[in-house]
Amino acid sequence: MSQPLIPAALNTPKRRLAALILPAVAALGLGGCVVAPVPPQYGYGAPAYDVVNVPPPAPQYEAVGVAPYPGAVWITGYWGWANGRYVWNRGYWHAPRPGYRWVPHRWVQQGGGWHGQGGRWERR
Template identity: 50%
Template sequence: MFLRYAAVLALVATASGCVYEHPYRERRVVVERPAYAEVIAPQPPPVQYVEVEPRPRPGYVWARGYWNWEGGRYVAVHGHWEAERAGYRYVHPYWEQRGNSWHWHQGEWAR
């Protein structure tokens, strides 16, 4: 009986060294546009958000500041630099009225 268990144990130990693990190549996920959640506000945004636009910066586009709907009210969001993308133009974020509500369109790169 002991010999049988010893033989099974020896077989398992030998077979475990024969396992070949395939190399794993990680796949890169390329996302063109971040996840988008529709934002609808019940009232129009305040007058256009005004801020001093900085001097041009080579290789970047200034994304203007805007009003964001947050917690039942509008909150000012400061502008920021976006790295240029060859063959694209930057469309600034904006609010659009549809019926009695206002719909948010985030800034994006368009061809």
């Protein structure tokens, strides 16, 4: 007598259905996952920009308000570059880093274009 194709543990209609559906559901769930590099976070690294041929607009006014806790550092808003245009990134409060000072984001004109230099923490 030959061996059955389906193990005895899966030899009921409900279990066979579960054995077919569960891998399909897992594949669909994982199909939406994307593994991509994390862009640098404003405040911890200088994002790299392509050379932009258009000067940045004037900074937008932001009401700073009162610090949420003693020692909080205001990280000023800045014009970033995304999808071929300037995009305003709002400022926010950040916890201080002892021994460091905040250097804000800026745009520098070089060689006929504008280069973005991301904000960063520098040792004092």
